[in-house]
Amino acid sequence: MNTLRFKTNINCGGCIKAVTPTLNQVAGQGNWQVDTSVPDKTLTVQANSTTAQQVLEAVQEAGFEIQQA
Known part of the structure; x- marks a missing residue:
């Protein structure tokens, strides 16, 4: 199993x-x-x-910023 890490602007329970x-x-x-x-x-x-790439695209489509850590 691979572990992928990203920096995001998901910063609260509502965002999650x-x-x-x-x-x-x-x-x-x-x-x-x-x-x-x-x-x-x-x-x-x-x-x-x-x-x-799938994670990056999904989070961006949900309206959040993301970049691979």
């Missing part, structure tokens, strides 16, 4: 709620988390077949 359907569809429920307590707001994805 907004991006949850998209990330669940791309990465699978329970395969991702956002650490909003750190300055970079790190999104970590545990992925077998999900690519970094």
Whole structure:
């Protein structure tokens, strides 16, 4: 299993709620988390077949900024 990390502007519970359907569809429920307590707001994805590009596109489509860490 690969671990993918990204810097985002997902910074609160409301943001997480907004991006949850998209990330669940791309990465699978329970395969991702956002650490909003750190300055970079790190999104970590545990992925077998999900690519970094798929995650980048999904988060951007949900209206958030993201870059690979």
